[in-house]
Amino acid sequence: MSTLLEQLANGMVLGGTIALIAIGYTMVYGIIQLINFAHGEVFMIGAYGALFAFMWWLPSGMKEDWYVTLPLLLVIGIGVAVGVAVLMERFAYRPLRNAPRLAPLITALGVSVFLQEFVRVFYRCPSPSGGEPSACATSAIGFPEAFVKGGVHVSIGQGFTIPYAGILIIVVSLGLAVALQMYVGRSRMGRAMRATSADPDTARLMGVNPDRTIVITFVIGGALAGVAGVLYGVRYTSVNIDMGFLNGIFAFTAAVLGGIGSIKGAVVGGFAIGLIKTLAGQYMPGGTGYDLVWIFIVLIVVLVFRPQGFFGETERVRA
């Protein structure tokens, strides 16, 4: 019993992270029909950006107080992630706006490989002995636990602990999703986004600037990915350059599961994927080695039998 509850809690925490990334996927896909493969790397680079600032710039006296460190990490993580997202929209995707569909997808693959390798090659850790900084992103790096340590102890059965950082992820992801839903639903910009998504040409005729709208979409997606990256680091206390690819695929699966283009769907899908991963790892044959396989099987089944997902409005025909 307690194992099940513990895995449910773990799944919700992972799901919160995935949901934050999935929102970026779903919004970008909704507006320009591009599977932004590099979005997972934006998540990764947000975490690395924050970690870099923590290692190099933060005075050691401040590293102990989480209410100083965490907001700083978040701001820097968001800044780096948004910067990368905007740059890649401007220089990689915008020139291909009217190209055949294959071109931007392959570009996205290229951007993904490039960003991952960029971090691996150029990331530097300060040397503890004060020598030359070393290239350290080739393996996992420890991330500061910049939040209240410990967690809530649930004493059912053998008992287990839900870390405070995990609870933070769930709360933040739900809160941001609700705020974003309201922003897209009620603000002027949100209306412009929905209009561009529905019909870019007509939206342009109605006075919407599509380039600006698309950039704003990338900014929002990047910011959420940055938040997710920092919180992921805080919760799991280590980051590596592969984390973007796998979590990105999970997030895309979540976005499809929830119905592409729908923020609510992305959140529900994110939690569903998180739960599938932890529960399959616990209870399905093969254990954690095959948890990925189950997620992909779910993905294939959903794509084949219900491509519009949980909350997709109508079935889009993608040729």
Next chain:
Amino acid sequence: MSPLEFTTVVVAFAVYVWLVSQAGKQATDRTVFARPAAVAGGVLTIVAALLPWATFVLNDGPYPAKSTLQFFDAPFELGGFRAHLALFGIVALVFTFVRIPGRNRAIRGLGWGVGVISLVNVLFIAINGGGIGAVTAAEGSTAFAGFLGLIAGVLLVAAGSAGGIEPIPQWPTKLPTAVAFLVLLLSFAGLLWVVAETLTSGGLGGPSSPYAGPEFLSYLGFLVGLLGALYGIGLLRWISTLSEQHRVFSMIVLLLCAVALPFTDAGTDYWMTVAVNIGVYAATAIGLNIVVGLAGLLDIGYVAFLGIGAFVAAQLSGAASAKLAGPIGEVPFIIVLVICAVVAGIFGAIVGSPTLRVRGDYLAIVTLAFGEIFRKSAQENIGGLTGGANAVPNIPPISLFDQPFNEPISAGGVVLPSGVLYYFLIVLLIAVVMLVFANLKDSRIGRAWMAIREDEDAARAMGIKTGKAKILAFLVGATLAGMAGAVFAHKTSTVAYDSFQFLESVTLLAAVVLGGMGTIPGAVLGASLLFVLPEKLREFNEYRLMMFGLALVLIMRFRPQGLVPDRVRRAEFAGETATGESIEQVQEKAVVEHEQELAEAETGPGPAAPAGGGEGRARP
């Protein structure tokens, strides 16, 4: 090479390329400057070739101490890249004074070649010689030849553009068969020479040859200039037209050339191994080309089929951990090949089955999911078949007629390196795969695939059974990959899951896209480039994947149709019609014709209006 040096190199390349293209753009059609600039460029190139390129007085003392670099500093000794420069300079001068059709385009091509060669060498000397001082004048020793070369490149490109880029000249294509055959023979022999030279230029790197990478890059600069000039004067197009006219003959000669490669300088153990790897991936890339290039179904998990073929072959071999070979004994390779093909084909059909309901980007994700499921299952040693992290080791080499394939053989008194039999095998396999591809492409099913690629609903409306055709595309593609996998397993002798990761799928896709979708030479060329470049540019090994990612972005931005574009593909990506005219030209022609009609309707038949633009690059 440190990240800083790498960044310097990349930025310098980007800046110089931008500068040269700007020079070309600014100079367009200013005919007054054309000849003087060409003369100046040509003379400067020759002067640059003759002057010393490096001075190390500024650095760690005079150059004998830095003897690794001395070959750059030997005035009046024309070897290596300096011979190339001298040649380009002379040819540019000849083109300036002799009215050869297409000379401006050729001069522009030469200019790019001169620029690239100079830039590579300047950067290499500057970085290894400890700064910009290594390439400038210092303490009585002058070495500004590098900068002369850079300027000469700009001048030549500007001169070519200023002269007005003319349409590529047409050469006579109705030749007596014997003459055509002779031309084809000569040109394929030239191709063989270029390939062997490219492979061996700069040596293999390592301590014995520390400047292998730059020498190779410099050689690539030479190729840029050479091919640019040959293309400009219409020679390349002429040869390709001739080879299309005599397709069977060209295929045979090409095959002979491939067989002749081990007899050239490139016939070493090392290059045979590389060539077999290239061959395996080229065969797989051709298979992928059926799925992506012909049927337009994006597959980003394709390497799984290669993996399935490899694991099946491993299990059927005499390896100690082979499970399947035990009860039935060792299986002859021919049968292994067939079994691998069948098993991979079955998996191909399974992976392809979602295409019945899933399209476009979503299909790409489904194939990615299948690829990852394969990789993860192989990693976890599913059913004890893949060995997991231990891999399947010690797969014995293929043995036919008591001749193990991994040993050197001697033919006609010439001892050929080990691995050459694998090379011949893979050449044979590729020849078969090409034959399959070419015949399929021109068959009913090939046309059905292309129709599906262009518009699936329209294809269905025309009576094509789209579901069947799409699954067949996956099946055939996977079959080819499975056969390549069988060779791969025996050649590498160890099959591990990490040879079949997502990145390998992306590399395969990149090979197809880089070469040009839907064409055979494209897939082979793309696979060769993606495997030869890393072998040659060891110094950049750290940055290989980064450059790979960047290259994908740049190709999609500037040349989405690939290096050897398919005619129909080119139409789709570059806004040209199948005959090579641009859409604007066609529209312009239509407008002119329409106006003519209107004029005739108003005034009755009058004198024909002068023909507007639109001759352009029309093919015969």
